Amino acid sequence: MEAESGGEIFTVGAGRVVLSSGAIRSPQLLMLSGIGPKEQLEQFGIPQIQESPGVGQNLMNHLSAQITFKVKDGIVLETGEDAAHFGLHYTSTGSEQKNDMVLRTQRLLMKGKSV
Known part of the structure; x- marks a missing residue:
């Protein structure tokens, strides 16, 4: 190969x-x-x-959606190990499969700025 x-x-x-x-x-x-x-x-x-x-x-479907936001000028988001991260597993309405949905945050850098 x-x-x-x-x-x-x-x-x-x-x-x-x-x-x-x-x-x-x-x-x-x-x-x-x-x-x-x-x-x-x-x-x-x-x-x-x-x-x-x-x-x-x-x-399984791997649907993905992105929400991007800009913080006010002068506000700096934490980019180190202390940055906020969370994940949520839940069961969608009518699903027979437990915890079939996942929601999580992810830090991105856009144009040299933390988003």
């Missing part, structure tokens, strides 16, 4: 390499590589390398 890091391209070898790309694209990447349910791979003419019927199953 060829990889790039810091502008340098290098080759990595191993008996088996499974590459993933996070929660959103891993099933697609695995299936395009021939890892997944045989019936689905055959449907798209992809040669199967490894039978793995769970690939692409039991997926």
Whole structure:
């Protein structure tokens, strides 16, 4: 497998390499590589390398929304370890799955200013 890091391209070898790309694209990447349910791979003419019927199953939505705000001039938000962070897990109305929702804060820097 060829990889790039810091502008340098290098080759990595191993008996088996499974590459993933996070929660959103891993099933697609695995299936395009021939890892997944045989019936689905055959449907798209992809040669199967490894039978793995769970690939692409039991997926969940990863909806994301961003709220950005600007503080008044002269106000500086804490950017160090003392910066406020919180997370909230809760169950959406009518859901059979407990704690299916997550709300959390994240500090961003925009144009050199803390947001």
